[in-house]
Amino acid sequence: MRNLGFLLQKEFRQIFRDKTILAMILALPIIQLMILPWAMNLNIKNINLSIVDNDHSSYSQQLITKIGSSGYFRIISADRSYKEALEHIENGSSDLIMELPSGFERNLVREGKQTIGISVDAINGSKASIGGAYLASVISDFNANLAINEIKVPDYNTKPTGFMEITFSNWYNPLAEYKYFFVPGVLVLLLTMIGGFMTALNIVREKEVGTIEQINVTPIKKWEFILGKLIPFWIIGMIVFTIGLLVIWAVYGITSLGSLPLLYVVAGTYMIALLGFGLLVSTFCESQVQAMFVAFFFILIFILMSGLFTAVQSMPAWARIISGFTPVSHFIKIMRMIMLKGSGFSDILTELGYILTFALVLNALAIWNYRKTS
Amino acid sequence: MPATVSVQNLIKTYDKGKVLAVDKVSFDVKAGELFGLIGADGAGKSSIFRILTTVLLADSGTATLAGYDVVKDYREIRNRVGYMPGKFSLYQDLTIQENLEFFATVFGTTIEANMDLIRDIYDQIKPFSNRRAGKLSGGMKQKLALCCALIHKPEVLLLDEPTTGVDVVSRKEFWEMLKKLKAQGITIIVSTPYMDEAKRCERIALIQNGRIMSVDTPGNIIRAYPEKLYAAKSDNIYRLLKDFRSHPETDRSFAFGEYIHISLKNDPTVNRQLPTANCQLPTVNLQPSTVNRQLEFLNRIAAENNHTGIQIKEIEPGIEDSFILLMSRNDATTNLQKTTEK
Incomplete structure (x- = not known):
């Protein structure tokens, strides 16, 4: 446990020293949330x-x-x-x-x-x-x-008696504005990038530079090393998530209808799942280029299949199954439920269960595959 | 004195048995000894080190450090071994001070508590303690790595090619540091591809293709060199080498810096005629037991082949000569094994 403290201290020191990463952590949520919802408009005009x-x-x-x-x-x-x-x-x-x-x-x-x-x-x-x-x-x-x-x-x-007039009202998004649909998705995108890429690259970097060799001959235990990597990025993820929520409140006036603590619980669980994914990628890869490629491949599929841009319901059956196997789609669904519908804990239980399962399975696989002694 | 490090029949293969990296290696290192593993790149030195530091599992064989088994008691060993990998592997984005503190705390100690052990080395890098490790020169990095390896007062220090890529002066300084550490009772195993550094070790193991060819003191290894050795030189050194090599009386000859090192087949009882390919030599009664005869003989070969600027002298064999001799024998036995296997 004591070692974990030192590892965290070291990890944060390194993160805060890397000015590019730090700038990206701050700029990423702001820029993505400022630009994407405007550009990504599926309401066809013109x-x-x-x-x-x-x-x-x-x-x-x-x-x-x-x-x-x-x-x-x-x-x-x-x-x-x-x-x-x-x-x-x-x-x-x-x-x-x-x-x-x-x-x-x-x-x-x-x-x-x-x-x-x-x-x-x-x-x-x-x-x-x-x-x-x-x-x-x-x-x-x-x-x-x-x-x-x-x-x-x-x-x-x-008079033609079969004349029906249709009136309708949009629930949860009265003006049927695409940005309400999209903004919670962008928040998901942010967490996915940080959880998926940064952990994978960070651990692989230790392999590439050789520092893991030096760590391996110290009394640091396997789980301490892994937690020492996951915790900092979990915290960063939560910070980025908070910045994102602030940005959408300031720029779009969107606030969550549902409870904020619940939103954080879900985001926290989701981060654990994605960190597990990043860890898993890092156990297979020897270089940062490999890790980048593998992580990018999966995350691209995750995002395109997740229903961020298109409705999952309109996918063919097999694609819906694949979509169900990406943690991203469940998180997007919950985010929209909580933020736009104001759903409570009992409403999201099934979806949260899926995310929790992803978190457990991915992390278990990662730890099983991460061997300190080869 | 009991052996601090004991390696028995260690075998390690890579790529599912296709590449044999360590081939039945056995050796003992006594407590407080400065032991050298000498061999070319790819000889298997790093694999042995990684097995000893518990980060690599051997296919078979056992190894113990300070009485602990590298597989069963790996936790104990990690507290007792200081390891400096061949590649600089400290955090490049942390400063000297932060790296040292990190590794000290991980071992549950402090820099101050071990100051007397690392003082000599630490004082040299102290002026730069706020500089990031990645921005240090090669010699400095190596000193920092040594400090980090020593930070927990290890009983055994394992240094994997510590002097590779370091300038001559720093290399000399480094060996001086090792001598001082040895004086404090630390057992040191160091690997190097440089033969000239072998003499600085108390005992050395010569490794080739994962196999240990000889374990002894450098002096004994040199003394075990069976024949007289000569150094020759002429204006056309490459042709001279070819001429010596093609001569049937030559046992071995190889280029060594600006000289050619030659030894002759040692068979004083038989008088032989010496035919050569391009010219008819007069018949000589060779009695190679005397150095002068052999020198005369070598001079004659050179002269008969129309060399100019000939210099031939007797020399003391070095570790490298022994290494090349053992290597050719090792290759011969390997080839023999291969043919018998077929």
Whole structure:
């Protein structure tokens, strides 16, 4: 136990001496939280639209005005033919083409129906599908308010009875702002980086420089050495987490709806799991380059599979299983539950259980694989 | 005097038995002795050290230090052994003072308590005690490493190539320091690839390919050199070496600095004719028992091969000559073993 104190003292001395690391520890949460939530916005806006109006009627003008004023679309060109409009898609300046056939107004009035062609550039899948859906909803709205449809209104017997109006409200995130969804995820990202990379690199550095050789011939025990490595980074992780919480409060005005102590309990447990991961990586690697590569490989998968950027529910079944095997996804889920929903201890119990299991398994594997005598 | 360090039939292989690093090594080191492991790079010196310091497990064989087994009582050994690895392995981002304090506290002691042991060395690095270890010169690093290895008053000091990469003056100083430590009763095992340092040890073990070729005092090893040794030189030294080597009466000849060291086959009872490839020598009755005869003979070979600026003299063999002799025998037995295995 006494040795552990000396090891911690040494470790902190080294960390505080490394100005780059220290600066990164402070700058990382601030910069990531300032930049990422703004840049990472999945609300699709500014969809570029090319219009081919073959009708030039007052109805077609009304529809175009309505689309233009919806706020989601930027009409970048009015082309004379579909072929011409397609060129805009081909050179990337346009995402959607809406083609109004000639006789658009006449057919609407006479026959009560008309077909409109929409062509979507599907390279960016989400933008295409969301843009297409937006356009369709604008058109159906336009359709519902058409004068010809309203003429029939006074006649109550013939009113289309199947007309349903949908109203909805956003729970937990009333304005459906992406940053509320994203910010708790960035906090997770921060802890993951510190827990996963820094421990792995730090221990491997002792191997690389050879200092572990000198430590191995001292009476320092295995568990003392490991704890001496894990505790400093656990503390740093918690400090970064606190800085992160302060930043999102100051910049975005987001505070946790749920209890703060609970948030720290979860973050603390998660850090233990990630430190175990870092330790495990370090036991396999001989050089910092190796450790960096291995840790990066796993953490990249962790983060992309975690539901930080995309919803886990919309992944295929096998991907959901992989996602379940990353500690990151569970932590993100809990963070969102506590911060946005105000969930309590009993609500997050299952997820916390998963994280605890990760913490135990990863650390046990790491200790089992870390042999002082080879 | 009882042996402080005892190594019996130590075998260590790497890569699942493919690389034999330590091959049935046995030796004893007496208490208070300055013992040297002499061998080229890759001879297996570091592996032996790492086994003795308990950080590496041998495949078979036993080793004890101060009466403790390196496998069973490794905790006891770690308190009793000071180890200085070949590579500088202290914390480069901590200062001299912090490194010393750290290792002192880890061993449950203080710098002050061991001052009398390390004073001579410590005084030399004290002016820089606030400098980070990574910023020190090679000689300073080595002194700091020695201080750290001594900080807990070890009974046995294991120094793995402490003088590799250190300048001549520092090397000399370092051996002086070891002498003083030995005077305080510490058993020291030191490894070095430099043959000239072998003479500074009380006893040495010559190692080649993981095998110990000889364990004795440097004096005895030199005395055991079987033949007379000559040093020769001419204006074209490489051709001279080739000429000597191709001569059937030459036992061994090898380049040694600016000279060639030669010994002749020692068979005084037989008179032989000496044919050479490119010129007909007159028949000589060789009686190599006398040094003059042999010198004359060597001079003649050189002269017959049209060398100029010939200098040939008798010399005392050194450790390196013994090492090369033993090495060629060792290779021969290894080759013999290989052929018999086939």
